Amino acid sequence: MKICIRRGAKQIGGTCIEIESQGKRLILDIGQPLDSPNAESVEMPKVEGLKTPCESLLGVVLSHPHIDHYGLAFRVPTSTPFLMGAATEQILKASAIFTPSGGTFENITHLENGKTLSLGPFKITPYLMDHSAYDSYAVLVEGDGKRIFYTGDLRNHGRKVSLFTRLVANTPPGVDVLLMEGTTVSRKNSEKGFPTENDLQKEFDLIFRTTTGMPLVWCSGQNIDRLVTVFKAAKRCQRQFIIDMYTAEILRATGNSKLPQADWDGISVFLPEFQKKRLLHMDKASVADKYHSYRIFPENLKAVAKNSVMLFRPSMRTDVERAGCLDGACLVYSMWDGYLAEEKTKLFLGWLNGRGIPMYKCHTSGHASVSDLQHLRKAFASAVVCPVHTTDPMGFTQLFENVRVLTDGKLFDIN
Numbered sequence: 243m244k245i246c247i248r249r250g251a252k253q254i255g256g257t258c259i260e261i262e263s264q265g266k267r268l269i270l271d272i273g274q275p276l277d278s279p280n281a282e283s284v285e286m287p288k289v290e291g292l293k294t295p296c297e298s299l300l301g302v303v304l305s306h307p308h309i310d311h312y313g314l315a316f317r318v319p320t321s322t323p324f325l326m327g328a329a330t331e332q333i334l335k336a337s338a339i340f341t342p343s344g345g346t347f348e349n350i351t352h353l354e355n356g357k358t359l360s361l362g363p364f365k366i367t368p369y370l371m372d373h374s375a376y377d378s379y380a381v382l383v384e385g386d387g388k389r390i391f392y393t394g395d396l397r398n399h400g401r402k403v404s405l406f407t408r409l410v411a412n413t414p415p416g417v418d419v420l421l422m423e424g425t426t427v428s429r430k431n432s433e434k435g436f437p438t439e440n441d442l443q444k445e446f447d448l449i450f451r452t453t454t455g456m457p458l459v460w461c462s463g464q465n466i467d468r469l470v471t472v473f474k475a476a477k478r479c480q481r482q483f484i485i486d487m488y489t490a491e492i493l494r495a496t497g498n499s500k501l502p503q504a505d506w507d508g509i510s511v512f513l514p515e516f517q518k519k520r521l522l523h524m525d526k527a528s529v530a531d532k533y534h535s536y537r538i539f540p541e542n543l544k545a546v547a548k549n550s551v552m553l554f555r556p557s558m559r560t561d562v563e564r565a566g567c568l569d570g571a572c573l574v575y576s577m578w579d580g581y582l583a584e585e586k587t588k589l590f591l592g593w594l595n596g597r598g599i600p601m602y603k604c605h606t607s608g609h610a611s612v613s614d615l616q617h618l619r620k621a622f623a624s625a626v627v628c629p630v631h632t633t634d635p636m637g638f639t640q641l642f643e644n645v646r647v648l649t650d651g652k653l654f655d656i657n
């Protein structure tokens with residue numbers, strides 16, 4: 243087998259890895275680089291079959307529904323076979339109604355935890371993983387008597403830590419190459435580890451108890467672990483959790499009835515003005531019908547502010563301001579710190595300041611700490627480890643044994 247990292251050998255996101263065996267090829271992820279404004283502005287990786295159909299390209303695996311792993315997928319010829327989790331397919335479909343980044347596929351095979359698929363000379367075994375995206379997989383690719391293990395994005399401090407622990411305890415034997423994500427390798431203090439979602443739950447609990455008005459929680463509607471954390475903390479504080487309709491659709495798309503859903507006690511659905519416009523624009527006003535019985539309307543927000551926690555994003559400023567529900571409110575910022583430096587976020591922070599709304603931070607990384615990566619790497623004793631999804635590939639050589647740093651576009655023949 244041959245490996246070629248097309249993008250991602252020295253950057254976080256935009257991942258695209260090509261694997262070749264017996265003249266057939268497989269792609270692992272086809273992401274949009276995080277610093278690009280949209281998928282259209284990105285140069286497609288130079289891989290045959292990504293611009294025009296090519297029969298030697300047997301499939302594109304999407305490890306999870308984060309844009310830095312799937313963002314260019316909708317520019318690939320529609321006949322191309324895609325492999326992804328069933329929930330990933332539904333999440334991307336639901337996203338397409340509310341954002342420009344989702345979409346649908348014509349030719350799909352679903353990844354299922356532990357179920358090996360055969361594709362030409364390749365055998366692909368997915369491993370469900372703990373990550374901030376729902377339905378995330380690592381994959382074992384076998385061919386030509388060789389084994390490659392691609393971690394996708396993973397962590398060991400979310401709500402599914404048992405998946406990471408299980409992988410470390412039962413790694414597939416005889417793996418030749420470990421393609422391991424190293425998001426945290428360049429980030430200071432990651433050696434100490436990160437707070438767990440349960441740690442965050444306590445922090446949210448404290449903030450909710452000490453806030454007299456409505457806590458506005460700014461987190462990703464696709465960070466399902468975090469939504470569960472916020473819901474649990476809100477419930478303990480006897481506050482209802484008001485989610486926006488986009489988030490309600492994402493939760494529904496998971497198909498998992500154990501996750502908070504719009505029809506649960508303690509959950510209400512709010513339709514922000516920009517989402518309402520988007521539904522009309524997409525001719526999907528019928529989506530709102532599903533939530534008719536669970537809606538909360540702007541005119542009711544003020545009355546419930548003291549007994550609620552609201553999922554929030556800056557585009558909802560006008561909604562909450564008009565609703566007059568900001569007395570005693572606070573903002574809980576629950577995303578990566580790096581976004582705070584963006585110009586548009588600074589404008590929003592100015593808006594908060596102007597209204598005297600305090601901001602608290604409550605977040606944990608979606609990626610494994612360096613010490614967890616070291617445990618993982620040791621578990622794959624037979625493998626050479628190749629850095630992906632990192633800004634510091636050379637940093638791997640200081641932290642892990644038997645490292646081979648690859649370069650974007652250069653072939654690595656492992657036979």
Ligand SMILES: [Zn+2]
Nearest residue numbers: 255308310395
């Ligand atoms: Zn990623």
